[in-house]
Amino acid sequence: MAQAISPPTFKPLYQQIKMLITQSLISGEWGPGEAIPSEIELAQRFHVSQGTVRKAISELAQENLLVRHQGKGTFVASHSEERRKYHFLRLLPDGGGKIGSEGELISCERGKADADTAKLLEVGRGSNLFIVTRVMRFGERPVMYEEIRLPAALFKGLAAERIDEFHCRMYSMFESAYGIQILQVAEQIKAVAAHGEPARLLGVPEGAPLLSIHRVSYTYGDKPVEVRKTLCNTRDHSYVNKIV
Numbered sequence: 001m002a003q004a005i006s007p008p009t010f011k012p013l014y015q016q017i018k019m020l021i022t023q024s025l026i027s028g029e030w031g032p033g034e035a036i037p038s039e040i041e042l043a044q045r046f047h048v049s050q051g052t053v054r055k056a057i058s059e060l061a062q063e064n065l066l067v068r069h070q071g072k073g074t075f076v077a078s079h080s081e082e083r084r085k086y087h088f089l090r091l092l093p094d095g096g097g098k099i100g101s102e103g104e105l106i107s108c109e110r111g112k113a114d115a116d117t118a119k120l121l122e123v124g125r126g127s128n129l130f131i132v133t134r135v136m137r138f139g140e141r142p143v144m145y146e147e148i149r150l151p152a153a154l155f156k157g158l159a160a161e162r163i164d165e166f167h168c169r170m171y172s173m174f175e176s177a178y179g180i181q182i183l184q185v186a187e188q189i190k191a192v193a194a195h196g197e198p199a200r201l202l203g204v205p206e207g208a209p210l211l212s213i214h215r216v217s218y219t220y221g222d223k224p225v226e227v228r229k230t231l232c233n234t235r236d237h238s239y240v241n242k243i244v
Helices: 013-027 039-046 050-062 115-121 160-165 170-178 196-202
Strands: 066-069 073-076 091-093 102-112 128-138 141-151 184-193 209-219 223-232 237-239
Touching (some): 039 050, 050 066, 115 141, 115 223, 170 223
Antiparallel strands (some): 141 223, 184 209
């Protein structure tokens, strides 16, 4: 019996343009915070209508790769931008008010990827990692203890001095120092009991309840670049998410 042949996959024209724009972003043709060409210029470049380009850009903006500024144009998303500084932060004060946090670096050390981390980062077991530990303060109070695992191959030369240079703002450092844009994250959340160093640094007693957030962060092409475990003291804060 002859084997059935799958028909070629068809992509609408705007998705093809979206892919071409994404390839330009990946190649660094337009860096974080930089304006991309106008819709008219892109339409001429790709020999398509302005409406096709607009639809492609709209989807890229919805996916947080691009940001539109009314009257100014369309820009590559940047974590250094004030409005995106806390884009992936979901722990908010119960009383509302302005979001603000400061990071305190505890350590930056070398390590090896265990089986679970290697699988999540899509690297070989035993691959070299950087392991960054920090505490995030909201006002004067320590609220989040974080252990961040990064593939050493992507973050060559990482050291405590470089992290301090960026005031412990990791995603801004990824972007500015290494050209790595965090576009999306996947998180698992559960309740755990505080113990050891996290309990001490967060100023809570042993056994106190904490919210554990396990995150994998992705850049272009759904490539994982970070595994992060966060322990949160939610006495005055809540994890807030909007599902649409």
